[in-house]
Amino acid sequence: MYKYNDFDEAFVRERVSQFKGQVDRRIDGSLTEDEFKPFRLMNGLYLQLHAYMLRVAIPYGTLNGGQMRQLAYVAETFDKGYGHFTTRQNIQYNWPKLADVPVILEKLADVEMHAIQTSGNTIRNVTADHFAGAAADEIADPRPIAELLRQWSTDHPEFQALPRKFKIAVSGATNDRAVLRAHDVAVQVVEQDGQRGYRIFVGGGLGRTPMIGKVLRDFLPEADLLPYVEAVVSVWNLLGRRDNKYKARIKITVHEHGIEEISRLVEDRFAEIRPTFSGVDQVILREIEAHFADPTYKTGSTDGFDAYKAANPAFRSWADTNLAAHKNPDYAIVSISLKAHGATPGDASADQMRMMAELAEKYGHDELRISHEQNVILPYVHKSDLPEIYNALRGVELATANIGLISDIIACPGMDYCALATARSIPIAQEIATRFDELKLEHEVGPLKIKISGCINACGHHHVGHIGILGLDRAGVENYQITLGGDHTEDAAIGERAGPGFSADEIIPAIERLVLGYLDIRRDADETFIQAFRRLGAQPFKDALYPEKAARNAA
Amino acid sequence: MAREFTPKVITTNHLLSGDAVWFTVDSTWTGDISEAELLEDEAHADLRLLEANAQRDQVTGAYLADAKDGENGPEPVHFREAFRTRGPSNYNHGKQAEV
Numbered sequence: 275m276y277k278y279n280d281f282d283e284a285f286v287r288e289r290v291s292q293f294k295g296q297v298d299r300r301i302d303g304s305l306t307e308d309e310f311k312p313f314r315l316m317n318g319l320y321l322q323l324h325a326y327m328l329r330v331a332i333p334y335g336t337l338n339g340g341q342m343r344q345l346a347y348v349a350e351t352f353d354k355g356y357g358h359f360t361t362r363q364n365i366q367y368n369w370p371k372l373a374d375v376p377v378i379l380e381k382l383a384d385v386e387m388h389a390i391q392t393s394g395n396t397i398r399n400v401t402a403d404h405f406a407g408a409a410a411d412e413i414a415d416p417r418p419i420a421e422l423l424r425q426w427s428t429d430h431p432e433f434q435a436l437p438r439k440f441k442i443a444v445s446g447a448t449n450d451r452a453v454l455r456a457h458d459v460a461v462q463v464v465e466q467d468g469q470r471g472y473r474i475f476v477g478g479g480l481g482r483t484p485m486i487g488k489v490l491r492d493f494l495p496e497a498d499l500l501p502y503v504e505a506v507v508s509v510w511n512l513l514g515r516r517d518n519k520y521k522a523r524i525k526i527t528v529h530e531h532g533i534e535e536i537s538r539l540v541e542d543r544f545a546e547i548r549p550t551f552s553g554v555d556q557v558i559l560r561e562i563e564a565h566f567a568d569p570t571y572k573t574g575s576t577d578g579f580d581a582y583k584a585a586n587p588a589f590r591s592w593a594d595t596n597l598a599a600h601k602n603p604d605y606a607i608v609s610i611s612l613k614a615h616g617a618t619p620g621d622a623s624a625d626q627m628r629m630m631a632e633l634a635e636k637y638g639h640d641e642l643r644i645s646h647e648q649n650v651i652l653p654y655v656h657k658s659d660l661p662e663i664y665n666a667l668r669g670v671e672l673a674t675a676n677i678g679l680i681s682d683i684i685a686c687p688g689m690d691y692c693a694l695a696t697a698r699s700i701p702i703a704q705e706i707a708t709r710f711d712e713l714k715l716e717h718e719v720g721p722l723k724i725k726i727s728g729c730i731n732a733c734g735h736h737h738v739g740h741i742g743i744l745g746l747d748r749a750g751v752e753n754y755q756i757t758l759g760g761d762h763t764e765d766a767a768i769g770e771r772a773g774p775g776f777s778a779d780e781i782i783p784a785i786e787r788l789v790l791g792y793l794d795i796r797r798d799a800d801e802t803f804i805q806a807f808r809r810l811g812a813q814p815f816k817d818a819l820y821p822e823k824a825a826r827n828a829a
Numbered sequence: 830m831a832r833e834f835t836p837k838v839i840t841t842n843h844l845l846s847g848d849a850v851w852f853t854v855d856s857t858w859t860g861d862i863s864e865a866e867l868l869e870d871e872a873h874a875d876l877r878l879l880e881a882n883a884q885r886d887q888v889t890g891a892y893l894a895d896a897k898d899g900e901n902g903p904e905p906v907h908f909r910e911a912f913r914t915r916g917p918s919n920y921n922h923g924k925q926a927e928v
Binding site (some may be wrong): 373698750 | 842845846848849885886890906907908909913917919923
């Protein structure tokens with residue numbers, strides 16, 4: 275894991291002290307709200323419906339046990355005993371008091387964490403494949419370049435007043451677990467003729483105008499990464515529309531000018547600035563890479579794991595659902611579900627955080643990840659330790675065996691917290707999970723991604739859900755629109771709207787009809803929801819959602 | 830004919846706590862919407878909003894929200910404003926927990 279150097283440490287401390295001064299001046303009245311707002315946003319502090327919200331960065335979703343423990347301490351000391359992990363691998367505290375925020379930031383700085391650039395029109399927290407460094411299907415750990423991008427983008431003078439926010443994701447694997455194609459820029463580590471380099475995507479994004487990212491460069495040599503990404507952001511910084519915030523994101527710029535024109539402009543700019551990069555970035559990258567060396571793997575028999583699995587059906591179910599293939603065959607990647615049926619997706623209590631920290635320290639080479647799917651990952655676990663981990667997780671209600679299933683729902687905070695929301699998301703997620711748990715159908719239904727957003731900004735990624743749910747305000751009443759056939763992986767697709775929306779009372783029965791309808795029409799138990807959708811098209815799914823309309827059409 | 834003015838309350842978040850608050854007849858802030866001043870005249874509402882926003886060391890940016898005259902005082906009209914009087918639906922936190 276990356277360890278701060280003196281520069282990082284001094285920068286973060288300096289920012290905390292600046293923000294403390296700004297908060298003091300706001301409280302004594304010398305700064306107005308309008309004057310203060312840009313400062314608080316630069317430091318991740320939002321104002322929501324019921325309170326302030328502090329968004330803390332977890333760079334590329336990686337943290338250690340000590341950091342997780344500190345997040346628990348902050349939750350307990352300054353908040354209401356829990357935190358909310360987000361789709362951008364950050365954590366949000368929903369109830370901080372203004373005067374406490376500088377103290378919280380100091381406590382975070384003690385463990386090399388901060389809230390810088392988690393808001394505002396800047397380059398935001400770089401996100402990564404949550405299995406990075408551990409996955410069996412990976413060419414290389416993408417986190418060193420994520421850290422390089424973090425260092426380059428933090429307080430980058432050219433990019434502090436961009437047309438709009440800018441989100442970068444990285445992955446080193448063939449299977450896309452980082453939703454690369456829904457980011458402003460994405461970097462995928464690839465190999466060509468034995469050479470390592472990067473495929474660069476541009477112009478993806480969800481929100482009001484969803485777009486799938488396009489390939490801007492199929493193969494970029496390693497040493498060109500920073501100047502090339504700088505060229506992309508620089509071209510957009512000049513071209514991006516500042517007249518209309520809904521048209522300001524780079525996806526619109528790419529759409530309006532065309533990928534060829536953007537590519538030409540980027541290449542020109544790249545040619546101009548490439549010579550100014552002396553190679554020091556590559557020296558720094560080599561230093562960063564050393565921080566991400568593989569752990570010293572434990573050796574030993576995994577027979578105990580196999581025997582426990584054979585003897586314990588609940589453990590077997592959890593192992594089948596929540597473990598992923600590790601590049602070391604004696605190891606597993608553990609996904610800890612923050613989606614207990616009926617719980618708030620992505621929330622963890624201070625006790626749960628401390629347990630996860632302890633397990634990481636004891637069994638997981640002191641490493642944890644946050645996934646964009648709002649779960650927590652132990653990326654390095656020797657299989658012989660899995661029974662102990664499972665039993666410890668059970669003790670704190672973290673052993674739900676539902677990763678990738680219908681109750682493993684992404685949901686944004688929605689109108690329960692967020693000032694931008696047009697409807698609630700959390701209760702819908704809770705009710706769907708509870709309902710399918712009652713029906714005992716979850717495992718039979720199999721892999722299925724439901725993603726819920728409480729407004730068109732799409733923090734809940736509804737466009738790329740197999741089933742997407744978008745909460746809207748229709749004449750002063752919450753209304754939920756369903757999209758079908760979205761995909762967040764390397765086969766990325768934007769879901770299509772199924773038809774008229776449903777009221778809060780109707781939406782759960784509608785989802786139930788849809789899923790039961792799928793069970794009726796799938797070829798066999800191996801055909802997943804998305805596969806059946808691709809084979810059959812939307813119509814039979816729409817018929818299940820709107821049976822009256824289907825009956826009328828049949829008559 | 831002038832369009833009819835929907836009654837309003839002035840509301841915002843308290844500067845220090847971030848708690849939802851409403852503006853009273855006495856130009857103070859209350860955490861209970863039923864104690865707020867119901868503004869039934871547009872010109873008066875605009876004036877009161879200026880006065881409310883002048884208290885810049887007390888609150889964040891205040892705005893006018895639709896309200897109606899209920900049994901015990903002003904009540905919210907829109908569900909968003911109703912949530913602000915209670916708190917989130919997933920935990921017993923916020924105002925609903927203080928009762």
